[in-house]
Amino acid sequence: MLDLLVFLTLLLLGYGFGHYNEQRHYRSIMQREHAMQELIMVSSRELPPLPGTDNQLVCGSVVVSVDYFKRTLAALRNLFGGRMSAYETLLERARREARLRMAEQAQGMGARMICNIKLETSSLYKGRQQSIGSVEVLAYGTALIPRR
Amino acid sequence: MQYSNPQPAEGINTSGAHPLKEFAILAGGLLLMAVLLILLLGWFADRLVQYIPFEAETQLAASFADIAGSEQEPVQPYLQQLAERAGKATGLPGNIHLHIHFVREPTVNAMATLGGHIIVYEGLLRHLSSEDAIVMLLAHEVAHIHHRHPIRAMGRGFTLAMAISLINTGTGISLAGDMVGQAGLMTVLHFSRQQEQEADREALQALAVNYGHIAGAVELFDVLAREDDPLLHHEWLSSHPLTGNRIQQLRQYAETAGWPVQGMLTSIPLPVQQALQ
Numbered sequence: 001m002l003d004l005l006v007f008l009t010l011l012l013l014g015y016g017f018g019h020y021n022e023q024r025h026y027r028s029i030m031q032r033e034h035a036m037q038e039l040i041m042v043s044s045r046e047l048p049p050l051p052g053t054d055n056q057l058v059c060g061s062v063v064v065s066v067d068y069f070k071r072t073l074a075a076l077r078n079l080f081g082g083r084m085s086a087y088e089t090l091l092e093r094a095r096r097e098a099r100l101r102m103a104e105q106a107q108g109m110g111a112r113m114i115c116n117i118k119l120e121t122s123s124l125y126k127g128r129q130q131s132i133g134s135v136e137v138l139a140y141g142t143a144l145i146p147r148r
Numbered sequence: 149m150q151y152s153n154p155q156p157a158e159g160i161n162t163s164g165a166h167p168l169k170e171f172a173i174l175a176g177g178l179l180l181m182a183v184l185l186i187l188l189l190g191w192f193a194d195r196l197v198q199y200i201p202f203e204a205e206t207q208l209a210a211s212f213a214d215i216a217g218s219e220q221e222p223v224q225p226y227l228q229q230l231a232e233r234a235g236k237a238t239g240l241p242g243n244i245h246l247h248i249h250f251v252r253e254p255t256v257n258a259m260a261t262l263g264g265h266i267i268v269y270e271g272l273l274r275h276l277s278s279e280d281a282i283v284m285l286l287a288h289e290v291a292h293i294h295h296r297h298p299i300r301a302m303g304r305g306f307t308l309a310m311a312i313s314l315i316n317t318g319t320g321i322s323l324a325g326d327m328v329g330q331a332g333l334m335t336v337l338h339f340s341r342q343q344e345q346e347a348d349r350e351a352l353q354a355l356a357v358n359y360g361h362i363a364g365a366v367e368l369f370d371v372l373a374r375e376d377d378p379l380l381h382h383e384w385l386s387s388h389p390l391t392g393n394r395i396q397q398l399r400q401y402a403e404t405a406g407w408p409v410q411g412m413l414t415s416i417p418l419p420v421q422q423a424l425q
Contacts, residue, residue: 015168033155040151048151073167076174085163085170092161113151 010068018067022089029096036103040113041141047115052147058114059140060101062094063124065133091135095119098139106143117141185311193303197296202244202264205299209263222419224250227268227286230279234287237357238350240294248286256375258285260292262299274424275371278413280364284355291350297343348394349401361411362402369395 047055066074070086077084098119106114120138227248235246247265254271261267266289276282292298348365355362373391402409416424 019167030158037153037155040153042151069171070167073171073174076171076178079178080174083163085165086167088162 011072012069014068014070014072018069021067022093025093025097029093029100032100033096036100036107039103039107039111041099041103041117042113042115043117043141045116047142047144048113050144050146053112054145054147056109056111056143056145057140058102058106058109058111058143059138060098060103060105061136061138062098062101063134063136064090064094064097065135066090071133091121091137094121094135094137095139098137102139102141106141106145109143109145111143111145113144114141115144182311186308189307189311190304193307194300197300197303200296200299202241202296205296206245206263208299209261209265220250220252220423222417223273223423224248226417226420227282230283231266231286231290233358234283234351234354235290235294237354238287238291238294240290244293246290246293256371258289260289260298262302264293266290266293270424272371275375276368277416278364278367279416280355280359280413281367281371282364282416283358284351284362284364284368287351287354288347290354291347292343294350295343295346297347300343301340344394345397348398352398352401352407353405356402356405356407359411359414361408362398363409363411363413365398365402366395366409367413369398 066086070090073086074084077086099117102117103114118140120140122136122138124134124136227250228246231246231248235244240246245264247263249265249267250270250273251267252270255269256271256275258266258268258272266286268285268289272285273282276285352362352365355364369391373395399409
């Protein structure tokens, strides 16, 4: 009985904090993406032939974990199969946050554009019985910085 | 070349379904499947019990045979004799031998286990003032043994453990197994409540055959009611029906069978009374 209570409490706490954090993070991502629209970001490998620019590597990485509720939800989803919605938001937030951090670094250098953007994902923690807990997303690209 | 940075629409990479709704559907489905599986396995386990000879149960229970506090004069022989009398009154088959163990501990409890072993704690006996009540208590445990409840419970316990380990290893998620375990426990307790009712009725029969009335049952349950654990006051959480409900059911049962509820209680023999003080 006690086990069940602990489980339900963790589930409830996980849902409450997880949901609140996710909403807050999404708001912040959207707001910052909007502010960052001036900086052109593309994934093409060809650098535009702009004279008088320096090229430099920029990167941003994010390590993020799901809450207990979503981990439970994902465990249940593992049984039945189907769209793993519990992890979809986690990965989307991680990708967008990593891209934003990379962009912030580039902006700090005075860059106008980032080319050849790549994203890499790795699961950091496989935990007990291979249940994935946290994920790292790394975004990197070539920043084009006008020479002064 | 023209470059631009349009903001993509939200909600392409994520599903709009509410996580709580998804959780309710998945968890509900899993619990439903688990309960069905456990009920099915439990039913099979129950069917198979009749093919296990009582002798095999005796072998399984060999380790219980040397329980501390056995064979204490004069209480143990007295209890043994009462239990055998109760068994005779309810048609206990001849191949089932009863072994009563009297344990000098303050625990207010008695239980039946595999191989016809019945353990009675001094704590409970001290509260009983008549032979009738002791017979009701013993007959209740004898009825458990008569209907092979201990080995049925063990069979169900095994199937439950098997189901949990199957789900754990099959899915690689201990959590799912935990949830199934919780659901399983509820159904196991439910079986146990049915068994208690069955045992109560048979014990009542033993009481009526021996004394012509069932006043002993009322005394026993009065004592149990006083000792009831207030934490377990939700029937679905406890393995036994609540004592109040039990008394009411027994009164109804006695009424339909035509057994008087009131009657002269037989006193406990003096040497036994002294040994219990």
